[in-house]
Amino acid sequence: MGVAGIATHRCPGRRRLVGQLSQVPGRRSVGAGGAKPPGGRHSMRAASTLRSLAAVVTAALSLALAPRAHAAESRMSGHVVNADTQQPIAGASVELVNAGGGQGYFRDKSDAKGEFHLERVASDRYYTLTVSAPGYADFVLGSWQFPAAQRAVEVAVPLDRAGAIEFRVRAGDGKPVAGAKVAARSERAAQWWEGYRPAPAPVFTDANGTARFQDLPAGTWSANAESEGLLAWAGQNLSVRRGETTPVEVRLVKPARISGTVRLADGTGVGNVSVIARGPAEGVATSDADGLYSIPDLPPGRYHLMVAQEGFAPTVARDEAVLAEGSARDDLGIVATPNPPELALVLQREAFAPGEKVTLALRSFRVGLVDLALYQIPALRLRDPAHDFRALAQSGDTTGLLSVSRWQKPTADGPIYTWREEMLALPARDMVPGAYLLRASAGPLRRGAILFVTDLGLLVKRSSERVLVSAASLTTGLPIAGAQVNVVASPVNNPAGPFWWSQAIAAAAITSGATDADGLLALPLTAGHQVRVVAGSEGHGLAVAEVALAPGAGGTEDRMLLYTERPIYRPGQTVYWKLFARRPAGDGYALPPAAGASLVFSGPDGASVNVAGAKLSAHGSADGAIPLPQDLPLGDWTLIATAGSARASATVAVQEYRKPEYRVDVAPDREVYVNGDEVRFQVAAAYFFGAPVFGATVRYNLFESRLAQEAWSDDEDGDGGDAGAGYGRVLKTGEARTDADGRVALTFTPGPVAYDRRLTLEVEVADGARRMVSGRGSTIMGRGLFTLTVRPLEHVVTAGQPVRVEVTAHDHAGRPVAVAATVSLDQEAWNPLERRYTRSTRPLAEAPPRWRARAA
DSSP states (O other): OOHHHHHHHHHHHHHHHHHHHHTTTTTOOOOOTTTOTTTHHHHHHHHHHHHHHHHHHHHHHHHHSSOOOOOOOOEEEEEEEETTTOOOTTTTTEEEEESHHHHEEEEEEOOOEEEEEEEEEESSEEEEEEEETTTOEEEEEEEEOOOOOOEEEEEEEEOBBEEEEEEEEEEEESOOTTTTTEEEEEOOOEEEGGGGGGGOEEEEEOOEEEEEEEESSSEEEEEEOOOTTTEEEEEEEEEEEETEEEEEEEEEEEEEEEEEEEEEEOBBBOOOOOEESSSSSSSEOOOTSSEEEEEEEHHHHHEEEEEOOOOOOOEEEOEEEOOOOOEEEEOOOOOOBBBEEEEEOSSOOEOOOOTSSSEEEEEEESOOOEEEEEEEEOOOHTTTTSSSGGGGGGOOTTOOOEEEEEEEEOOOOTTTTTEEEEEEOOOGOOOSEEEEEEEEEEEEEEEEEEEOOEEEEEEEESHHHHHEEEEEEETOEEEEETOEEEEEOOOTTTOOOHHHHHHHHOOOOOEEEEEETTTTEEEOOTTOEEEEEEETTTTTTTEEEEEEEOOSOOOSEEEEEEESSEEEEEEEOEEEEEEEEEEEETTTHHHHHHHOEEEEOOOGGGOOOOOOOEETTTTTTEEEEEOOOTOOOOEEEEEEOOOOOEEEEEEEEEEOOOSSSSSEEEEESSSEETTTOOOEEEEEEEETTBBBOOTTTTEEEEEEEEEEEEEEOOOOOOOSSSTOOOOEEEEEEEEEEEETTSEEEEEEEEEEEEOOEEEEEEEEEOOOOEEEEEEEEEEEEESSSSSEEEEOOOOOOOOSSSSOOOEEEEETTTOBBBOOOOEEEEOEEEEETEEEEEOOSSSSEEEOOOOOOOOO
């Protein structure tokens, strides 16, 4: 009963109660003189009751007369149609349910025209819309909300014809299995709205062993069946077609078992060993402390037993096991052979600085105690061309080496037949700059590792004709004179890795020399050599540096440019291409000799199209055409051309054209944001005939890219480069859904960064027919509302000469702005101990700029 009902019902009762009190015999009302009537205590109690009831009634009346609060209400109407024929579907059940489980449940059935209406739907909550009809797959749309300001919503709901799956479950003897539980699940849960559609409820087989699932959406399904005492069955890729029933035969058998013992060759049981049975199915078991194992739940058939365990040699049992349905084999033993003892030293890197903690990993298998010895390798031994010092790590010969330290170490605790790993620290206090050999031994096992402690730092620059080396101490930063420098060849297919120092030190020198008093040395080079620099100094140790030649610095390679007249084609069209080739000549390029160019046109999944070769013209160019077959696979295709040593490629896309049926717009609320602002994008999807794309899935990616210096910055050094090219890094990825107006608002709050950036939101919208349309929008997020550019007018000044700089201020659109600024001049100096550039605590000079007007 509502509050208004309470008020209406209580008011007459109050009047009746007053009348009864006034007619009680022997009772009088309180007179003007205040005399107490007889039986006053009862009268006062009745009066108190009357006042309490009057207060309740008054409160009820006040509540009843207060205006009733309502949430905003909307009206939802629409029509249900056959997705294939677009004909209306009568009798379809339409349910709108509060997704949060609270108030809000609406239901209707479509009429003969397929129309339905839901009235007084509160718009302040999320709903799940379900539309179903016999013979059709359910339409389910979850977490959907009416726009707050919209009072009427009209939708069209297409229903697909449904299919069915009929499972016939039989036992191993062919008899039907009654009461078996069968469950089915769509394998397309990630597509469109199907992620919100619950899987159908499990079905139990009848007396004939039959279970049937009705009204299933077309597509691929997976299923499983189980019954007590029988092995479970699982099936995948079960195809369901519209309007058809898919029969599936299921056989449930009684489980069989294999058990036995894992033993060593001497008959001792061994635990923690994996035993695998492979046959019609695969089962795995691990032996216990006594070596016993058991592999249950196997279907009947022939099985092979094998041991696959780290620390043991792979072993396959000689005899196979034959299992009948429901049988057990308890006598299958298998002999496991452990691997022999092993020892390894694992270096993460070869070189360490003086005083740095020198660590490496010690790995052992079936080893209890390790003898360790550390030796220093003399410099002459490193450069002995007759003996490769790297062989010291493998041989037991330590002749001529200086002993540094010896000690023993028990290996880490662990199971006997497993590898044990631990970190090993070397006595760094005894390790002066130089090369060292660490030797580990356990019984007949001998292992060694070579490492380096160095105080020698190298700075190397090169051109195609020479290399310049600067040697200095890593500790003090002072130049090192007299350092012996060798330039060695760098293997083409062996890039710098964790152990390339030993390889470079052992290599033969192409050219060599010694640094001067300033630690400098210039050496000639043959053009095209990929080289490494190896340097050594008494008291400072060794150092190795990779010296790469910048691409194009040598100017010795032929060049080619290949392009097509457009980037995308349809099957059946013709690709027109053209190329230009040049060969190096002195400081520039010249026309190549007349020669042929070969072409290869390849596409996805190994597909290719035969392309005839072409001959270079007198101008070093060639062109041609490639007709595309009508049945050409869609995707990216690459055209590769080769002429002499020149090679180039061009990629085109081959796609079928399909006119989009709707458009997607992505627009930010503002053109410019500042770090810390909330960025808001509005995504709108609308069909070209005007209707919004209702309930579409919106998948989005938010990218950021640094803003490049614009043309108005007058950058002479080209520092801007391609900093703003591409989308940059991904900030956020997610998914949303459009409302009844085909819109969705996406908000982001990117974290602050120390640079200006462009935020790009790229979205992909999929409507109910799974048609995909993409869109993108971008905005600028800066550290402020304007940018400052500082450019020195002279790059080199003499002592006492003023340092002139030009300061420009622009907003992010390139328009000049007037701001208050201060220009500070500071100096950065290299700190060799901290290995970085540092600044002084105060600037060398500071002054405000003198602004002048500048033409746009």
